[in-house]
Amino acid sequence: MIRVAIVGTGSISTAHLDAYTRFADRCRVVALVNNQTETAERLKEKYRLDCRIYQDYKDLLEGDQVDLVSICTPPFLHASMSVDLLRAGIDVLVEKPMALSLEECDRMLAAASESGSLLSVVGQNRFLDASVKLKRTIESGLLGKVVHAQVDSFWWRGSNYYDVWWRGTWETEGGGCTLNHGVHHADMLQWMIGMPQSVVAVIGNAAHPNSEVEDISMAILSYADGSLAQLTSSVVHHGEERQIVIQGLDARASLPWKVHASRQSEQGFPLPEGNPELKREIEQFAAGLAPLAYTGHEGQIDDVLSAIETGSRKVGVDGYEGRKVIELVTAIYEASFTRRQVELPLTKDSLFYSREQIMSHSPRFHHKSDKSATIDYK
Known part of the structure; x- marks a missing residue:
């Protein structure tokens, strides 16, 4: 069972939650992160999640808590969060845009390469x-x-x-x-x-x-x-x-x-x-x-989960595709x-x-x- 956390509980996070809960036999959402916890609490209740709520994503770095994190924050936070999580050995699915500069993209790619962690960038279309x-x-x-x-x-x-x-x-x-x-x-x-x-x-x-x-x-x-x-x-x-x-x-x-x-x-x-x-x-x-078995965010999250489950670490939209x-x-x-x-x-x-x-x-x-x-x- 793949343990999932979602960082950022604004509107786009529901697309991720819809997908993860669709694959409840393969993964479980164990944490929601938002520094204003009210939105996280509402999502926890809406999706009937048995999960923890954190105000700081760095709490996910402590111990062996999660396997995969969806980053659904404003774009300027994507690079720093991804690098920290990847270096901690956690796989990352980050919303588009991947980052705000090529320099940030390259730091994310380096962190994934050095740690062996999976980095995928949302390209649901x-x-x-x-x-x-x-x-x-x-x-x-x-x-x-x-x-x-x-x-x-x-x-x-x-x-x-x-x-x-x-x-x-x-x-x-x-x-x-x-x-x-x-x-x-x-x-x-x-x-x-x-x-x-x-x-x-x-x-x-x-x-x-x-x-x-x-x-x-x-x-x-x-x-x-x-x-x-x-x-x-x-x-x-x-x-x-x-x-x-x-x-x-x-x-x-x-x-x-x-x-x-x-x-x-x-x-x-x-x-x-x-x-x-x-x-x-x-x-x-x-x-x-x-026709595709799953479409949109569901299709991409199925792709990411499969890459983790099979050990292939190969995803349809990796960090290099996101960088392009x-x-x-x-x-x-x-x-x-x-x-x-x-x-x-x-x-x-x-x-x-x-x-x-x-x-x-x-x-x-x-x-x-x-x-x-x-x-x-x-």
Whole structure:
């Protein structure tokens, strides 16, 4: 029986608790941690848990209490907590974003490597049937060579969203929509078609005067084979339509699912009927994929539990995969701050490798009115 603790009992922790309690025959939640214990008490009662409640995650480091910890805190706490837990020999599943800088990611990876502990970063959208269907279709080659990807990570948040003390600052949130909302789609993009060779980008704050950070960003990603991708992250889009559109030489497919295949006329224009045979082949391939046993957070937590149970220590989204997303977001920030093209991969010599470097170069679009608060894990 795998003993689990959850650090941070805010809204995202319920996704973890739903999953862990689903696998009650494989694991048991033995501790909840939040420095304001009222929220932890409410969750303990809601889920009928027989567990301890702590105010400080460091209490988990004493003795042999837990095997696996889910970190569900604000992003600026991810790195320090993960490093301490990993060094103590405890496996870690950390919410996205993995950390606020590449330097922090590298410290987390080093701690996992030195201790032999498992480090996984939440990427629950990889564990959705629709996401897997699009990825497998790309890998099948039926679309042809990928020539363009359009990724719209459109969200909407009111101005009072940033009244929460830790949101809207470079120091505690680490960035705006690019890091904390676009991270979902940035992860899926690089998972599906790989990391780009270079990035150009612009960011801005169009609608949130109580936030230092961006609420919209647009990036163009260039790949070594000549293909391009565009990634837009936003919290100003009404309707919150989100999509990934993959254009291949022979056909396109997208999430939400849609397929189209063109065929040229003698003059090079698309024929009205397109290429129905190829479209039908793609649809048949996608329809033949087996559904996942578990999806979302449940799918990822099943993956982590299996890696611990079998001793393989191999997970679908490990620390290196989590780092790729931070590298891509960092490149977008560097490109927008410096107004130049940024080449990947980024190294330790990058101008934006550490939090201190990001803090010293990042623009403050507005004044965050209230930064004073007691650090809370929720």
